[in-house]
Amino acid sequence: xxxxxxxxxxxxxxxxxxxxxxxxxxxxxxxxxxxxxxxxxxxxxxxxxxxxxxxxxxxxxxxxxxxxxxxxxxxxxxxxxxxxxxxxxxxxxxxxxxxxxxxxxxxxxxxxxxxxxxxxxxxxxxxxxxxxxxxxxxxxxxxxxxxxxxxxxxxxxxxxxxxxxxxxxxxxxxxxxxxxxxxxxxxxxxxxxxxxxxxxxxxxxxxxxxxxxxxxxxxxxxxxxxxxxxxxxxxxxxxxxxxxxxxxxxxxxxxxxxxxxxxxxxxxxxxxxxx
Amino acid sequence: xxxxxxxxxxxxxxxxxxxxxxxxxxxxxxxxxxxxxxxxxxxxxxxxxxxxxxxxxxxxxxxxxxxxxxxxxxxxxxxxxxxxxxxxxxxxxxxxxxxxxxxxxxxxxxxxxxxxxxxxxxxxxxxxxxxxxxxxxxxxxxxxxxxxxxxxxxxxxxxxxxxxxxxxxxxxxxxxxxxxxxxxxxxxxxxxxxxxxxxxxxxxxxxxxxxxxxxxxxxxxxxxxxxxxxxxxxxxxxxxxxxxxxxxxxxxxxxxxxxxxxxxxxxxxxxxx
Numbered sequence: 284x285x286x287x288x289x290x291x292x293x294x295x296x297x298x299x300x301x302x303x304x305x306x307x308x309x310x311x312x313x314x315x316x317x318x319x320x321x322x323x324x325x326x327x328x329x330x331x332x333x334x335x336x337x338x339x340x341x342x343x344x345x346x347x348x349x350x351x352x353x354x355x356x357x358x359x360x361x362x363x364x365x366x367x368x369x370x371x372x373x374x375x376x377x378x379x380x381x382x383x384x385x386x387x388x389x390x391x392x393x394x395x396x397x398x399x400x401x402x403x404x405x406x407x408x409x410x411x412x413x414x415x416x417x418x419x420x421x422x423x424x425x426x427x428x429x430x431x432x433x434x435x436x437x438x439x440x441x442x443x444x445x446x447x448x449x450x451x452x453x454x455x456x457x458x459x460x461x462x463x464x465x466x467x468x469x470x471x472x473x474x475x476x477x478x479x480x481x482x483x484x485x486x487x488x489x490x491x492x493x494x495x496x497x498x499x500x501x502x503x504x505x506x507x508x509x510x511x512x513x514x515x516x517x518x519x520x521x522x523x524x525x526x527x528x529x530x531x532x533x534x535x536x537x538x539x540x541x542x543x544x545x546x547x548x549x550x551x552x553x554x555x556x557x558x
Numbered sequence: 559x560x561x562x563x564x565x566x567x568x569x570x571x572x573x574x575x576x577x578x579x580x581x582x583x584x585x586x587x588x589x590x591x592x593x594x595x596x597x598x599x600x601x602x603x604x605x606x607x608x609x610x611x612x613x614x615x616x617x618x619x620x621x622x623x624x625x626x627x628x629x630x631x632x633x634x635x636x637x638x639x640x641x642x643x644x645x646x647x648x649x650x651x652x653x654x655x656x657x658x659x660x661x662x663x664x665x666x667x668x669x670x671x672x673x674x675x676x677x678x679x680x681x682x683x684x685x686x687x688x689x690x691x692x693x694x695x696x697x698x699x700x701x702x703x704x705x706x707x708x709x710x711x712x713x714x715x716x717x718x719x720x721x722x723x724x725x726x727x728x729x730x731x732x733x734x735x736x737x738x739x740x741x742x743x744x745x746x747x748x749x750x751x752x753x754x755x756x757x758x759x760x761x762x763x764x765x766x767x768x769x770x771x772x773x774x775x776x777x778x779x780x781x782x783x784x785x786x787x788x789x790x791x792x793x794x795x796x797x798x799x800x801x802x803x804x805x806x807x808x809x810x811x812x813x814x815x816x817x818x819x820x821x822x823x824x825x826x827x828x829x830x831x
Contacts, residue, residue, distance in 0.1 A: 296676060297676060297677060300672075300673060300676050300677075304662060304665065304669075304673055307665070307669075308662065308664045308665065385656070385659060385660075386659060386660055386677070387637065388632070388637050388655070389637065389653060389655040389656045389659035389660075390637070390653060390659060390660060390677055390678070391635055391636045391637060391651055391653050392677070551639060552638075552639035552641070555637065555638050555639055556571075556573055556638065
């Protein structure tokens with residue numbers, strides 16, 4: 284395992300080359316390029332603000348109270364930008380290996396490169412969304428803290444990277460052998476969106492007595508819940524995850540990576556025969 | 559005796575008959591229950607192959623279509639993992655299984671040279687230094703190098719691919735029927751490039767249906783028959799054994815009138831693999 288990680292590291296130039304190729308090809312073919320990648324989260328934020336903020340003018344439970352700096356709009360944007368990173372990683376995960384079948388069957392290189400490259404490319408996209416987030420934070424009067432920037436943000440990003448990588452290894456491998464994966468992913472995308480407290484503050488579930496205790500516990504076992512609570516906690520300290528949520532998100536991310544990579548190694552030989 | 563560059567021992571790989579078709583979840587679950595993972599339709603494209611190839615040798619693999627030649631080459635290249643036995647290659651390998659491998663149609667020729675060169679393990683400095691040679695060898699028309707590769711003709715793509723490959727300095731080259739591309743003039747250029755490579759004491763394994771190519775470059779031949787290594791000898795002996803088998807088969811099938819021409823002649827350019 285260590286030697287394989289080393290092999291990927293030695294091929295990091297290839298990884299960065301493939302990432303840059305992806306970005307180049309993508310931004311080359313559309314005139315608006317970068318603007319497109321920003322339009323989707325902003326449109327989504329607008330829609331959710333319209334529906335939940337204006338139409339259902341209910342208690343939205345923004346962490347830190349209704350007067351928290353940034354309010355509901357910043358809560359939406361600070362959740363949606365990392366969410367789109369995750370959703371796009373998940374969406375392309377099944378194709379991370381299949382789409383490179385030609386390279387894999389003709390070039391000699393560690394096959395781990397391709398899932399890693401897919402995750403890295405989406406991460407670069409996410410980094411590019413930061414200027415927009417900062418503009419909105421400034422305009423909406425959001426406030427962050429040293430704790431938020433130095434603890435929650437790196438932790439959230441690392442956990443999300445680990446989780447996405449594990450998912451990509453798992454889905455990319457299985458998708459070579461079985462063809463239902465893409466459908467599963469579509470459903471998963473929807474379910475995880477609403478169960479990871481992206482647009483709905485998690486307190487509405489965790490601190491509500493409308494749900495049975497087992498459901499609230501189950502809700503906290505979703506690793507993404509903690510990851511997105513951390514993303515929110517950068518701007519809303521009150522949303523910082525508790526011990527249980529923190530451990531399920533970090534532990535869950537690591538478990539998924541181990542499971543994903545184990546699957547990849549176990550099925551690698553049969554996968555190569557099918558490509 | 560120095561260490562062999564390529565060493566295979568008891569090499570074998572198993573395919574299932576419905577390979578290349580992804581199954582639905584239902585089929586997989588049903589298959590697991592019946593335990594048919596090893597059963598129905600499994601076959602061995604290569605089995606029990608053992609050989610050693612030494613530095614500076616050029617070895618040709620001969621055999622009919624479907625006899626496992628390309629599979630054997632892919633096993634040596636490491637793009638397939640054997641189910642039995644092992645294969646070891648000492649030194650960096652250039653697997654030239656497909657000349658257009660890695661080209662992206664939306665990038666320009668220039669960008670593709672950098673991309674594919676890096677995929678083959680060349681450093682940016684080396685690519686920059688050899689860039690002009692590649693372009694000159696490929697003989698592209700004026701201005702094409704900065705056009706997206708999807709606008710190239712297939713011949714241009716292959717020429718660019720070969721031009722790049724000719725600049726690799728890997729000690730081990732695995733070649734699958736990619737020699738002799740383009741028109742007669744370019745073919746002569748390819749031949750000279752390959753002879754140059756062999757002159758540098760590199761090791762080459764070549765899969766080809768072209769008897770002339772095999773005799774020209776190879777000193778030794780491996781004759782594969784139904785996935786088994788039937789003969790490991792000098793290239794003339796291997797080719798003779800192969801042709802004798804073809805003739806015998808032809809006679810068995812339809813008398814001598816049709817001759818081996820009806821079967822799979824080595825000169826035939828058919829490369830379904």
